[in-house]
Amino acid sequence: MRAKFTDGKDEGALRTIGEVSAALGIKTHVLRYWEQQFPTLQPLKRSGRRYYRPEDIALLETIDRLVNRDGYTLKGAQQALKDRRDTPLAGQHPDHVAAELAPELSVDDAVTHPGGEVPAQVITRLKSIRSTLAQALEA
Structure with a gap:
């Protein structure tokens, strides 16, 4: 189920x-x-308000599915998510996956590249990372 906004x-x-x-x-x-x-569910908190990122919402959807449709207890859902996180890339925060996949590339370096252009090599690598992240989230 995908959230309907x-x-x-x-x-x-x-x-x-x-x-x-x-x-x-x-x-x-x-x-x-x-x-x-x-503990992996950590929305941003600013001025006493919670702001959920897309990955937080995806995690909430997974928790909801496990608990309310698949019949897991909260402890069972915690274990299922932990097991899922123990597999390579699955369930990890996209920033962590990106750091694992491309430690040699720095977004800051790309942004500050002379002329403000992002090198084609960086764009190609980022597209590859995006594809890998999408596959990991589907798993």
Whole structure:
């Protein structure tokens, strides 16, 4: 199941807890409780508000599927997610995967490249990383 957002925001935009709650059909208090139970679920917190990244939402969808459709207990879901994280690339935060896949490339180096252009080699590598991340998230 993919979250259905009808707010007109970009797919990669940060979402508030209310927006995520409405899209997933999960009460806000349950989302806050899951943050306590699943340490990998760490939305950004600014001025007392929670902002969920796309990877946080994907994790919430997985937790919801495990607990509410597949019949896992919270401990069982925690273990299933841990087992999934122990496999290469699966379930990892995209920044961690990118660092593993391309430690020799630096986004800062690309951004500060003379003339403001990103070298073709960097673009090719980033496309490869994006593809690998998409495959890992589907697993």
